[in-house]
Amino acid sequence: MQKYNYENLNYIYFEDFFNETDSEVIFNYLVNNINWKHDTIKIFGKKHNLPRLTAYHADTGVSYSYSGIKMNPDPWTKSLLKIKKKIETFSECEFNSVLLNRYRNGNDYHGYHSDDEPCLGNQINIASLSFGAGRDFKFKSKNLKESRPKTLFLNNGSLLLMKHPTQAFWLHSLPKRMRLSSERINLTFRLIDKL
Numbered sequence: 667m668q669k670y671n672y673e674n675l676n677y678i679y680f681e682d683f684f685n686e687t688d689s690e691v692i693f694n695y696l697v698n699n700i701n702w703k704h705d706t707i708k709i710f711g712k713k714h715n716l717p718r719l720t721a722y723h724a725d726t727g728v729s730y731s732y733s734g735i736k737m738n739p740d741p742w743t744k745s746l747l748k749i750k751k752k753i754e755t756f757s758e759c760e761f762n763s764v765l766l767n768r769y770r771n772g773n774d775y776h777g778y779h780s781d782d783e784p785c786l787g788n789q790i791n792i793a794s795l796s797f798g799a800g801r802d803f804k805f806k807s808k809n810l811k812e813s814r815p816k817t818l819f820l821n822n823g824s825l826l827l828m829k830h831p832t833q834a835f836w837l838h839s840l841p842k843r844m845r846l847s848s849e850r851i852n853l854t855f856r857l858i859d860k861l
């Protein structure tokens with residue numbers, strides 16, 4: 667387990683949060699049982715497909731809006747709830763929603779952003795689980811003087827707990843990896859204010 671807390675970048679990375687067997691079972695469950703959507707976003711008035719598939723599960727009435735997309739929740743499944751409980755016990759944080767991202771191959775990606783929407787409050791802790799292909803994950807400071815990004819390699823079965831105040835000071839991204847043909851699924855658990 668790697669703990670990092672320096673210059674407001676505060677995270678815990680747990681490489682083997684799930685063992686290989688459990689990770690494979692969970693990956694297959696997610697591929698076959700989640701209702702994956704291909705959303706579009708508008709950039710300068712033009713519609714673009716998101717470069718990944720997504721899904722969103724949460725407590726009743728807990729919707730999530732980001733980048734102009736409003737996600738209404740599907741209910742928790744038994745398996746997602748079991749995973750949520752395990753993460754809550756480990757992190758001592760409470761979560762009421764999970765955003766799922768499915769990267770079909772190395773062409774799918776997530777651009778730099780921070781998860782700092784007002785509905786997340788001002789003490790934001792986010793638990794991020796990875797299954798399938800390992801991918802680089804980058805942190806970049808919002809302070810332009812510190813321009814060098816930091817890279818973490820997110821393994822199959824790993825947990826990255828991004829703790830307060832990371833989202834206020836750092837952006838993160840999952841860059842393209844052109845030669846990669848295998849899939850990765852990411853689950854980010856959040857605590858969202860119910861409107």
Ligand SMILES: O=C(O)CCC(=O)C(=O)O
Pocket residue numbers: 765767776781794803820838839840852854
């Ligand atoms: O796939 C990842 O590891 C990143 C996901 C992410 O940044 C997000 O859902 O906000």
